[in-house]
Amino acid sequence: MKVIVSGKAHGIILKTNMPINFLGSIDKKTGMINDKRHDLVGKSVKGHILVFPHGVGSSVGAYTIYSLKSSNAAPNAMVCTKTDLTVASGCALANIPLVIVPQEEFGRLESGKQVTLDTDSGKIS
Amino acid sequence: MELTKEEDLALGGEYGETMQTAYRILVATGEATNAQKLIPIKWAHLSGVNYNTIGDAGEEFLAKLSKSAKFKVMTTVNPMGFDFDKVSKYNLSDDFVKKQQSIRDSYRKMGVIPSFSCIPYEIFDLPEKGTQVSFAESNAAIYANSIGNLKTNKESAFSALASALTGKSPYSDLRVDDAPNLTIRMKIERPNEMAFGMLGFFAGKIADNSVRISGVSTMDKRSCKSLCGGMGTSGRCGKFVLGEETPNSEKVDFGKKEMQNIHDELNTAEKGDIITLGSPQLGLEEMADLSAMLKGRSFTKRCMIFCPRAVQEQARKIGYANEIERAGCEILSDCCTCLSPLVDKNDVDSVTTNSIKGAYYLKNSNGVDVNLKPLSQIIQDETK
Numbered sequence: 001m002k003v004i005v006s007g008k009a010h011g012i013i014l015k016t017n018m019p020i021n022f023l024g025s026i027d028k029k030t031g032m033i034n035d036k037r038h039d040l041v042g043k044s045v046k047g048h049i050l051v052f053p054h055g056v057g058s059s060v061g062a063y064t065i066y067s068l069k070s071s072n073a074a075p076n077a078m079v080c081t082k083t084d085l086t087v088a089s090g091c092a093l094a095n096i097p098l099v100i101v102p103q104e105e106f107g108r109l110e111s112g113k114q115v116t117l118d119t120d121s122g123k124i125s
Numbered sequence: 126m127e128l129t130k131e132e133d134l135a136l137g138g139e140y141g142e143t144m145q146t147a148y149r150i151l152v153a154t155g156e157a158t159n160a161q162k163l164i165p166i167k168w169a170h171l172s173g174v175n176y177n178t179i180g181d182a183g184e185e186f187l188a189k190l191s192k193s194a195k196f197k198v199m200t201t202v203n204p205m206g207f208d209f210d211k212v213s214k215y216n217l218s219d220d221f222v223k224k225q226q227s228i229r230d231s232y233r234k235m236g237v238i239p240s241f242s243c244i245p246y247e248i249f250d251l252p253e254k255g256t257q258v259s260f261a262e263s264n265a266a267i268y269a270n271s272i273g274n275l276k277t278n279k280e281s282a283f284s285a286l287a288s289a290l291t292g293k294s295p296y297s298d299l300r301v302d303d304a305p306n307l308t309i310r311m312k313i314e315r316p317n318e319m320a321f322g323m324l325g326f327f328a329g330k331i332a333d334n335s336v337r338i339s340g341v342s343t344m345d346k347r348s349c350k351s352l353c354g355g356m357g358t359s360g361r362c363g364k365f366v367l368g369e370e371t372p373n374s375e376k377v378d379f380g381k382k383e384m385q386n387i388h389d390e391l392n393t394a395e396k397g398d399i400i401t402l403g404s405p406q407l408g409l410e411e412m413a414d415l416s417a418m419l420k421g422r423s424f425t426k427r428c429m430i431f432c433p434r435a436v437q438e439q440a441r442k443i444g445y446a447n448e449i450e451r452a453g454c455e456i457l458s459d460c461c462t463c464l465s466p467l468v469d470k471n472d473v474d475s476v477t478t479n480s481i482k483g484a485y486y487l488k489n490s491n492g493v494d495v496n497l498k499p500l501s502q503i504i505q506d507e508t509k
Contacts, residue, residue, distance in 0.1 A: 083157035089283035092153035
């Protein structure tokens with residue numbers, strides 16, 4: 001894994017194979033995904049280990065990540081397969097651990113599983 | 126990533142909390158994009174100005190930051206939520222107006238040029254070829270890399286802010302000469318600006334950092350901006366190169382079927398209650414065009430036109446603005462179709478626009494339905 005923002009986090013995996021546009025598809029105060037075209041619609045990212053391929057769309061999405069944190073509605077950590085500056089910078093400012101994992105490891109992560117992410121040991125277990 | 130001694134000290138907090146935060150962002154984004162070092166930039170263009178998008182947390186963050194921070198390089202800013210000159214005509218809450226004012230004041234304190242525009246490339250002289258800049262607005266970053274001969278990452282609101290505060294940015298893929306590994310073959314004949322917008326939206330979905338587009342020899346300004354806007358909305362791609370396909374790249378066609386799919390995704394209404402033009406905001410050339418198209422005609426419903434203040438002022442001197450207003454349009458500056466609270470789902474169910482970027486955000490953020498039509502069709506159907 002490649003560590004973008006270091007830290008340790010514990011939580012239940014919320015996973016999607018669809019990219020996320022943080023601006024316009026997540027309520028920044030509740031963490032609820034409200035984009036009807038997204039397969040996580042109706043679910044909240046709050047307190048989860050959010051696993052998704054990468055962010056897309058507006059550069060202002062970084063503020064959404066920061067707002068989620070300020071409203072105590074942020075994921076405890078994020079795991080992606082590709083990076084984008086919006087997610088990286090949002091997590092950096094909000095101090096949310098963020099790692100990039102290879103496709104195989106991404107494939108092994110399942111929604112609903114309780115895991116701990118530790119960027120020091122480089123493990124999600 | 127290798128940092129200089131000074132940069133390392135800043136990251137360690139030697140130069141205060143603001144610099145430490147800025148360098149933390151630069152290092153994270155540098156790591157994320159495989160950059161080996163930070164390089165100086167000449168111009169930062171920031172997103173994160175509209176209260177509608179950054180909210181209370183953003184407003185408070187900027188207010189706190191502006192107490193001590195100053196921008197180190199030329200810094201321009203994206204549109205706000207509304208036009209302060211016209212705000213009394215709209216039913217916006219006092220709280221919104223107050224928070225927007227606070228955001229504007231925070232940016233001013235830090236030393237921005239108050240451009241409030243998503244098309245900095247049309248209202249400022251572009252620096253010499255190859256200059257490194259940091260543009261957060263996605264359509265502007267794509268335009269800068271693809272047409273403007275500048276170099277920028279497809280920055281985020283925070284990475285561009287960090288660049289403005291430090292005068293630096295990670296030397297990432299898009300800043301190094303980046304050869305696209307995907308070619309999209311444009312197969313639509315006689316494409317209008319909406320076809321280019323949908324091509325951009327399609328490309329953004331499948332391309333990585335950059336993409337080659339074959340089958341396009343020329344584009345007018347309107348089509349080019351539409352392409353940049355569409356591309357920036359759907360993906361992470363930050364650059365296109367026009368030219369014939371190369372032998373070793375992957376190739377994908379953009380034909381009638383692909384265009385129809387995008388159209389079906391974004392077009393959700395048969396007609397609009399109002400019309401909006403300008404996402405990206407209209408430049409002077411487009412204002413000139415529009416005023417010519419509207420000669421002797423008037424809109425039969427409300428039409429909102431979004432352009433930068435600098436463009437409105439020039440258009441007024443030349444007479445375009447008066448002609449456009451005579452035809453029944455409202456000209457709004459410092460804001461944009463996208464994410465403006467001026468388009469409220471309590472007042473309108475659907476909006477007609479030619480903007481692919483606008484369509485995406487009108488539907489997803491404003492919650493209104495969208496009727497897509499090219500400008501020529503809008504003039505034909507909605508004016509008499």
